[in-house]
Amino acid sequence: MDYSDDDSILDNESGEDNLYSEEGDPAEYAEEEDMDKDSASQLSYVVLKEEDIHEHQRTDIEQVSTLLSINQYEAIALLVHYQWSASKVEDEWFTDEDKVRKSVGILKEPVVDLNHREVTNIVCGICFESYPRKDIATVSCGHPYCMTCWTGYITAKITDGLGCLMAKCPEPSCSSVVGQDMINKLISNGEDKENQRKKIKWCPSPGCEYAIDFGRGCENYDVSCLCSFDFCWNCCEDAHRPVDCDTVAKWIFKNNDESENTTWILANTKPCPKCKRQIEKNLGCNHMTCSGPCYFEFCWICLRAFPCPEDCNKYRGADEAKSKREMAKAALDRYMHYYERWASNQSSRLTAKSDLEMLQSVQLKQLSDKQDTPETQLQFIVDAWLQIIECRRVLKWTFAYGYYLPQHEHAKKRFFEYLQGDAQVGLERLHHCAEVEIKQFLSETEDPSSDFSDFRMKLTCLTKVTKTYFENLVKALEMVLLM
Known part of the structure; x- marks a missing residue:
């Protein structure tokens, strides 16, 4: 070109x-x-405040709950499972409701029905202590656990991160999901700032309370938050057009890596003798093939075409050492x-x-x-x-x-x-x-x-x-x- x-x-x-000519009026x-x-x-994006995100969530929850005739907590579980895509929830539900219920963990009938039991005390399935019925809680499966064990279990899930959003019943063989109602009931001071919509991300600027609702089908990920912070919605690094995210990641790693010194370069990388592309040796064999675009085969030791001459292992004097230092x-x-x-x-x-x-x-x-x-x-x-x-x-x-x-x-x-x-x-x-x-x-x-x-x-x-x-x-x- x-x-x-x-x-x-x-x-x-x-x-x-000439774009920079000073001629003209x-x-x-x-x-x-x-x-x-x-x-x-x-x-291609919209900056959202926290209350905007909650309003989006409320709208989706009400829509799914009404259309599918389920309670709002079951609607939340479905939306979380399908990354807050209401249309995806509806399509999957009406295609195979039983399959969706099984995969999400929303059971139609409890596995253990405590309502038919006449006993006043129930044994917790974790600590095996006996508790009055009022101190026992269950999710849709009916497996009974005391409030203390439930609190410890959910707190541990929250500590693990986003896993708390799809926590299952503590019974190992049970797939019943722990609903938001149970989490709200036992964890009263939790702060819900999770990214519950696949196309929404929080601004990474420290202390910023805004999030970005990113439009579909756009290849330009650079966004500007209302806090004046510009970043890439895809990788959350500083805005970096015209460089792609993979190149930015390599560049940042290179800048932070202490191996950028002459000794490391000399020991680990050499230029392809034909196209001069820098190559790192990651196998024991000295027969190298450039990964592209020339695919030249050469000897790692002497950098000559493979198979190299018989004098590959012979010392050729100071010129060879000088060449490596210069390289x-x-x-x-x-x-x-x-x-x-x-x-x-x-x-x-x-x-x-x-x-x-x-x-x-x-x-x-x-x-x-x-x-x-x-x-x-x-x-x-x-x-x-x-x-x-x-x-x-x-x-x-x-x-x-x-x-x-x-x-x-x-x-x-x-x-x-x-x-x-x-x-x-x-x-x-x-x-x-x-x-x-x-x-x-x-x-x-x-x-x-x-x-x-x-x-x-x-x-x-x-x-x-x-x-x-x-x-x-x-x-x-x-x-x-x-x-």
Whole structure:
């Protein structure tokens, strides 16, 4: 692929030849401070408060209970079993009610019927002590246990985690489910914050009380919570488009792993002699086959085509040792190249967040007073900083993207570096304008500056163009992975 033929991927809506060219009249953007909100893509998710989730649950419970003519606690057991999909519950129930009852543990008739017993005391099936009937509790199967044993059993299930939602009768051979009514009766102070709907997850930000109801059929998992925390709904790591979740997991593991040093690389990995893809030896045999794309067969010891020459085990002097040291150093240098830039953009992103907080808490008021402009008309500066923060996030992950881009695919690599380079230049221009050029207007002590309107148009223009470029950048890099 010749990257020069793919520039059309990055054409913006106005058809500019160069997205970062300063030619043209910036006034065309002056009336677009809303950042093209009308043309923004529809969100594929909904942010829910805790009470919203409870309302969703109540609606589903009432629907299932009424339609199937069962009590609400049995409806809860069904919904939990089918991951809170009311439609799934109804389909399975009307297809084979007996099968559903058996799999969930909702019995029509009790196995042990205590109502026909005339005895006043009943023996608990766990502690084997005798108790008055009022101190004995059962679920749908009828197996009798005292309140103390029930409490200990359910508490242990809750400690184990989500297993308490589908706890069965303590009798080993019994499949009867322990209903929510029993749990509520014995565990009065439990806090129900479990993810009881497959498409709903709690925001992972510490202390956040919101959850995300994610739409079906969407491949973009990046979501933004009302607490301002951006994360991937699929893996719950920081939002990371255009990098997929598996790559993020590998990158984070690599960054946290202490084995990223020359000795480990030298001892455990070597590049394929043909495609240069880094390979880790995990078997004892020295006959290696590259896992792709070249499938080259070579000797792990001498890195020559297999079967290797007879002099494989002969010492060939200092040149061999030097070659191995250089190989290890090159691998480490390549990793450090991408990691340092990844970390630098993360640091810049955090700094930009702090700068935005300072702007909103102090500087907007100062600027409003000095330039005799209402704060509501200064939203374009906030929009610029929000765009900077988002672009730093995207640019940060492009370096993890670049690290795992196959080195032998030279066309993809050139195209990626071309896009990434333009993105870096454009973002730095926007960042400089919002961070440095604004200072002259904060320091004005006399009349409002006549240049402020020009600054407004410039910053608005840069924000819009940078936003468009980075949106197209993400799409382009995701397309590259599919090629």
